[in-house]
Amino acid sequence: MASKEEMEAAAMSLFLGIGLEETVAKNATRNAKFSKTLEEVIHEAGAASGCPKAKGNLLYTVASKYPANALCHRPMLLGYVMCEHMKSNAQLDGAFEYLRKVGTMEVDKKALEEASGVGVVVTPEQIKAAVAEEVEANKEKLLAERYRVNMNMLLGGVTRKLKWADGAAVRSALESAVEALLGPKTEADLAPPEPKKKVKAPAPPPPPKEEKPKEAADGAEVSAAPGQSDDPYAFLPKPDVNNGVHTTVNFSDGRIMRIANTPEALASHLSRTGGKVVTRFPPEPNGYLHIGHAKAMFVDFGMARHYGGVCYLRYDDTNPEAEKLEYIQHIEEIASWMGWEPWKITYSSDYFQQLYDLAVQLIKSGHAYVCHQTKEEIEASREKREPSPWRDRPIEENLRLFEDMRRGMIDEGKATLRMKMDHKNENFNMFDLIAYRIKFVEHPHAGDKWCIYPSYDYTHCLVDSLEDITHSLCTLEFETRRASYYWLLEVLDLYKPVVWEYSRLNITNNVMSKRKLNKLVMGGYVHGWDDPRLLTLAGLRRRGVPSTAINAFCRDIGITRNENIIHMHRLEHFIRSELDATSPRALAVLRPLKVVISNMPEGHFEEVEAKTFPGRDNSESYKVPLTRVVYIEATDFRLKDEKDYYGLAPGKSVMLRYAYPITCTSYTQDPVTGEVTELAATYDADHYTAGRKPPKGVLNWVSQPAPGQEPPKFEARLYETLFKSEDPGSMDNWLEDLNPDSLVKLSGCVMTPRLATAKVGDRFQFERLGYFAVDLESAPGALVFNRTVTLKESKPISLKK
Numbered sequence: 001m002a003s004k005e006e007m008e009a010a011a012m013s014l015f016l017g018i019g020l021e022e023t024v025a026k027n028a029t030r031n032a033k034f035s036k037t038l039e040e041v042i043h044e045a046g047a048a049s050g051c052p053k054a055k056g057n058l059l060y061t062v063a064s065k066y067p068a069n070a071l072c073h074r075p076m077l078l079g080y081v082m083c084e085h086m087k088s089n090a091q092l093d094g095a096f097e098y099l100r101k102v103g104t105m106e107v108d109k110k111a112l113e114e115a116s117g118v119g120v121v122v123t124p125e126q127i128k129a130a131v132a133e134e135v136e137a138n139k140e141k142l143l144a145e146r147y148r149v150n151m152n153m154l155l156g157g158v159t160r161k162l163k164w165a166d167g168a169a170v171r172s173a174l175e176s177a178v179e180a181l182l183g184p185k186t187e188a189d190l191a192p193p194e195p196k197k198k199v200k201a202p203a204p205p206p207p208p209k210e211e212k213p214k215e216a217a218d219g220a221e222v223s224a225a226p227g228q229s230d231d232p233y234a235f236l237p238k239p240d241v242n243n244g245v246h247t248t249v250n251f252s253d254g255r256i257m258r259i260a261n262t263p264e265a266l267a268s269h270l271s272r273t274g275g276k277v278v279t280r281f282p283p284e285p286n287g288y289l290h291i292g293h294a295k296a297m298f299v300d301f302g303m304a305r306h307y308g309g310v311c312y313l314r315y316d317d318t319n320p321e322a323e324k325l326e327y328i329q330h331i332e333e334i335a336s337w338m339g340w341e342p343w344k345i346t347y348s349s350d351y352f353q354q355l356y357d358l359a360v361q362l363i364k365s366g367h368a369y370v371c372h373q374t375k376e377e378i379e380a381s382r383e384k385r386e387p388s389p390w391r392d393r394p395i396e397e398n399l400r401l402f403e404d405m406r407r408g409m410i411d412e413g414k415a416t417l418r419m420k421m422d423h424k425n426e427n428f429n430m431f432d433l434i435a436y437r438i439k440f441v442e443h444p445h446a447g448d449k450w451c452i453y454p455s456y457d458y459t460h461c462l463v464d465s466l467e468d469i470t471h472s473l474c475t476l477e478f479e480t481r482r483a484s485y486y487w488l489l490e491v492l493d494l495y496k497p498v499v500w501e502y503s504r505l506n507i508t509n510n511v512m513s514k515r516k517l518n519k520l521v522m523g524g525y526v527h528g529w530d531d532p533r534l535l536t537l538a539g540l541r542r543r544g545v546p547s548t549a550i551n552a553f554c555r556d557i558g559i560t561r562n563e564n565i566i567h568m569h570r571l572e573h574f575i576r577s578e579l580d581a582t583s584p585r586a587l588a589v590l591r592p593l594k595v596v597i598s599n600m601p602e603g604h605f606e607e608v609e610a611k612t613f614p615g616r617d618n619s620e621s622y623k624v625p626l627t628r629v630v631y632i633e634a635t636d637f638r639l640k641d642e643k644d645y646y647g648l649a650p651g652k653s654v655m656l657r658y659a660y661p662i663t664c665t666s667y668t669q670d671p672v673t674g675e676v677t678e679l680a681a682t683y684d685a686d687h688y689t690a691g692r693k694p695p696k697g698v699l700n701w702v703s704q705p706a707p708g709q710e711p712p713k714f715e716a717r718l719y720e721t722l723f724k725s726e727d728p729g730s731m732d733n734w735l736e737d738l739n740p741d742s743l744v745k746l747s748g749c750v751m752t753p754r755l756a757t758a759k760v761g762d763r764f765q766f767e768r769l770g771y772f773a774v775d776l777e778s779a780p781g782a783l784v785f786n787r788t789v790t791l792k793e794s795k796p797i798s799l800k801k
Helices: 004-017 022-030 032-044 053-065 068-082 089-102 109-116 124-137 139-148 151-161 167-182 239-244 263-273 291-306 325-337 348-364 375-384 395-406 456-466 476-491 514-522 537-543 547-557 568-582 753-757
Strands: 246-250 256-260 278-281 310-315 344-347 368-371 416-419 434-438 452-454 471-475 498-502 592-597 605-611 621-627 629-633 653-656 661-669 676-683 701-703 713-719 743-751 763-766 770-774 783-789
Touching (some): 022 032, 032 053, 032 068, 053 068, 068 089, 068 476, 089 109, 124 151, 124 167, 139 167, 151 167, 246 476, 256 476, 291 471, 291 537, 310 325, 348 395, 348 416, 348 434, 368 395, 395 434, 416 476, 476 498, 537 547, 537 783, 568 763, 621 629, 621 701, 621 753
Parallel strands (some): 592 676
Antiparallel strands (some): 246 256, 592 629, 629 701, 653 661, 661 676, 713 743, 770 783
């Protein structure tokens, strides 16, 4: 039998053979489930011996997004791909949407081909006309911003008009048209953009007082950056879409349940909401929120704010065993820090009585039954598509047993209430899901009133309906739950929101799963939920990341259905940009090396003038003491000078930032280790009056604040990525991938007296060293600074030696 390594190597060879990039292929092999699916797709397509890269990318898309309820039709679809009747992701998306509705029923090939644009020919003339129209519509913007305009925004405008056009042909035509308008790129076009001050968008008309959106902490804004679309929510359904929810639920026996709001239900809903957008952010209070939740908040709260609507903060608290008051309090507080103010704060548990009443109604209509199968037995029967032995028990008996469950007369684990859905359905989320289970646990919000608790699948759609949510927005892993969501609302004859899924946020060298985060925290691999190495929002805040940077990052990555992993440096770009604009500069030394300036009198004291924001009009000055003893970075001294080295070496001169040039005259070494322990140097006191040219090298430094008095000390904590691999979440042994150098603590660091009065949360740029923030473990006289991010992007950890 082949070993795991051999199987992965074979899969890697197969994936490279269809033209996948090496990184994509490697990530695919790490996810055992996806790897198996991709292998099946390649063999079904007859591409095991290889195929062109364009077809290989389409096969990868099929493996990623093909609807689970229509697997029997996958070979047919792959035939369209391999004979090049389907040549783009847009065509595949159209096919997926059609097949998702069809399920296991017979496919109407004509309808499939219409849905996916097979045979549609978009001529170069049509592309040229659509491009000309888009360029004309954006002419003013193009002339103002030139090549800094977001080309993807223009590209999207064209592809919306020509859905089946070849993407490469559209891009080529667009680039030619833009160049014809603007001419070749100039040096100014190629230069990096200058930092721009943020300009607040004009405030919208004030909504009613209780609905007024709160400004984000630290002045957080989500306004568009130059070149970005003014509407990051353009991908999501428009406000009026919920007025006509139309979808279908397919059954294994060929029946189709057609879902739509009745005119009466819709009219009643609109009378309650006034036609306003109503969204909800529904976190489960079983841990701290991470940056993926920041994207969800940007979507849920942001869409409501964008359209002048309202957004609930609703705690999905249906599992009392995993929930804590600590998590509830954290969620509300961190949402406020992120700049979002809920219209109302609610709990799923607020609706427990209504949910129970609806469950009774479900039983009476023959759509629910009490089951005594164990979890293992349910899973086994689910695999075999076999019904529960208790599926057809009489309604009266189900009502009596459910009442016994509610009164605590049945032991935990001995009974559940299950929805009578479609146990033979290809979509496992239609397999008689559990609605209620018994748990003799006190609820952190509802107290001890209940000993039966509703499941997520039962609760979520019902509370969405009860709260008149117009847009139920969630990530793509919930897409297969659409059927059960609408089935339950339909059989109970309740108002139905629009359900829409978007891609979740994944970032390299990190894990996002709450289960994995919980294991890291509870297993002691990190120091709590707010450990700055985690991408929890509490961890990012403690590390010194502003909420404004996180919101800007969320806006930049956009809201789409494209699943991918965002590189960490993209987040760090927005952190640096924000901190560069807002963090005053300061002088500090992390690894101090003592330098005695021999030609300076022992009692010498003077103050040199430094700047909080050098080179800016708004920069304030502050005084830095200079005495005979100064400290520089140990890494800024070498025994041997080299070309392109701008630090200090014997006989070499460097500039002390804001002060004078110094020249190293001698050094002292530890007789045992050979480590340099002290330098002697002279300084050029007449440098400025003589008008001499300064040396190239400029060093950060800290001196004794007064002759003989040591500078204030602090601890620095330097953070790197928590994991060595880009996608640790896909690994079976993911804990073995932890980076042992993810945290380096440096004690004995020195700083200027000005920094000694810093408060928890204060942020600075330590010149030449990076951006730092005061940690909450600081105490007077014992400050701790966390490095938020380096000054420049560093190489990925996997490339470091």
